[in-house]
Amino acid sequence: MVDQREAALTFARIRQLHRDPVQGQYDVAHLREVHRRIFQDLPHHGPGDFRPEASGHFKHRLLESTRDRTVVPYALRSETDRQLGPTLDALQGGRALAGFDLLEMSEAIAQTYARLDYLHPFREGNSRTLRSFTEQLARDNGHRLDWNTTNVTPEDRDALYIARDMAVIQLRYPGLTPDSMMTVDDRHEYEMAFQLHSYRLHDPLHELVRRSLERGRDAAPYERRMSVAETVREIAAVAPVALTQAERAAEASRLAVLRHKAPVADHETASDLRDWVAREGNMAALTDRLELVAGGHISIRHEPGAPALDRLRAVADGIGRELAQQRAVAPVMRPTGRDDIER
Incomplete structure (x- = not known):
């Protein structure tokens, strides 16, 4: 020392x-x-x-x-x-x-x-x-x-x-x-x-x-607008690290429960998050959803210095919000019937 x-x-x-x-x-x-x-x-x-x-x-x-x-x-x-x-x-x-x-x-x-x-x-x-x-x-x-x-x-x-x-x-x-x-x-x-x-x-x-x-x-959190290309790079950079962070958190919570230092619910929450990253927060799953983004950009809540796991969740949330907005503004198509055709 x-x-x-x-x-x-x-x-x-x-x-x-x-x-x-x-x-x-x-x-x-x-x-x-x-x-x-x-x-x-x-x-x-x-x-x-x-x-x-x-x-x-x-x-x-x-x-x-x-x-x-x-x-x-x-x-x-x-x-x-x-x-x-x-x-x-x-x-x-x-x-x-x-x-x-x-x-x-x-x-x-x-x-x-x-x-x-x-x-x-x-x-x-x-x-x-x-x-x-x-x-x-x-x-x-x-x-x-x-x-x-x-x-x-x-x-x-x-x-x-x-x-x-x-x-x-x-x-x-x-x-x-x-x-x-x-x-x-x-x-x-x-x-x-x-x-x-x-x-x-x-x-x-x-x-x-x-x-x-x-x-x-960056001094404070802010709303960050990212292109699809930037988002792909972000996912590639943080997804592998996010998975290990989720696995580490799940293991730490498991040990805490065994030592009677945390409730079982904490381990269940951490395990669910780990499973989400493995299933839906991986590179393939997120880029598949990103391909559905028509506007070419998403917005995320950028927290300076946030761990990769939080960054990944912010990207996933940003993709989800963008897709929800697309669905909200999409025109409602009325089925065309025979009467419509005849008119």
């Missing part, structure tokens, strides 16, 4: 960086300078210096909200030296993200963050450095990334740790899945697959980034 003195010093330096950011090209020198500025008052952290070579580099983490322990494997220093430059060069000085909308920016920031976190170039302070680095990257491309939204409660902080760590594991072990526990022989791979399985229902990194970008951009 970061002690209070260190937290105060680095917080002040991060605020300075926000007001006076590094004038760089989002390359290795830029990243090192961000680290140097944040930790310039803490020489024992090697401000701007890369970590030394070691036979392995692991982080043992104690989650605040559950007291669960996780282990995440980072790249060896040799891999960091080989891959850090090309990873940052892909940003093209930040220009590679120019013109990205919010969904595209969410994916780009999440991928960049995960890759840099895996390479883990510094011995201490990688997370604080990467938050400042990606916040500046988003801002220079017209977005406001509010990482403070992931630091409100212990659960929020753990959600970000889990999302990052699971992304790192999958970079360290490409192709490893939550189901790999039953097939791998290597002990380390088994442990990593076990963690992927344990946290399979938790939000992925791009979902947390999307919510942080929205909260940085």
